[in-house]
Amino acid sequence: MNTQAPHSATLGADIRALRKARGLTLTEIAAQLNRSVGWLSQVERDRSDPSISDLRQIAECLGVPMSMLFAHSSVPVAEQGYVVRAGSRRPMGSGEEGLIEELLSPDLTDDFEMVHSTFEPRSRMQKPANRPTQEVGYMISGRLDLTIGPSQFTVGPGDSFRIRHEPYQWANPYDEPAVAIWVIAPPVY
Template sequence: MNDQVAATATLGADIRALRKARGLTLSDIAAILNRSVGWLSQVERDMSEPSISDLRQIAEALGVPMSMLFAHSGAPAEEHGYIVRAGSRRPMGSGEEGLIEELLSPDLTDDFEMVHSTFRPKSRMQTPANRPTQEVGYMISGRLDLLIGGRPFTVGPGDSFRIRHEPYQWSNPYDEPAVAVWVIAPPVY
């Protein structure tokens, strides 16, 4: 199996995992895309390769940045699904609020995803999130202010935190970046 085939195989599995995590059926997404259920099923089973325009529409329907579907790395076939090299992490999100996220998990087919998050100095989440997930974060460096379920916390290197389907917001009002590893179940990206 060459690198391109391995990357394509991950794409279909990731689309299926994202769709299921959102509680959407093949029919739901096919209707949004104005495509047949059969076509979408073939994409998810890696029997059909979507165009760039298709990927853009799929990403929009799933509420993820296109980079999540487009940025499959060319890992050697024997590493695919097992290893994610530091220079081959998939970027997630737009980075608009000052948060740079990279997927540490090999794909989105597990019951959870693991994310490397870098919070730029003087950045903050503009709108609180409330996702149907359980999340645990581990601080590697820097400090981060969290508001979880209305309760304020400040965490630093070596600290960890948990969010269970409750509103939360983060901010890094400090002069240094904050870096955390974030585990989210089920996958949301």
């Protein structure tokens, strides 16, 4: 019996979108899970409900936090796939580096995802990232120091920036949080 009904219509689609964004096949993931391709296909089509242990393994295979795959029971069925309420955003990442991220997109089935990012005061990205994505960020509040490729910038409220599959790193050496909205294509979370 599915106790996560309000989200079940998108769980499988999110898993499929994440798998495809990573260039992985059903066969590859099923082998890592020690499950059949048929079972995984049914999960992706929301015809089978994975256990918590299954979700933990799927999240590990896809390189996402398990919270990305949890349902939010507060989402009314009529709003699924359309509306994300402020109190129902899915958290992403561990927050270890002082970055708190929440998914603004209703699910991961589009060609892009929108993310709300809060960079805590005196926090910094430990190692540069280089993802096969195009990303645009818009600063809501605070200031953020960015290194994109060989260039360095400080951005503040109302500023926007773009990263095109190049190394980047961020830092918030300031005394107030920095808040940004990111659009990332293809979805990576």
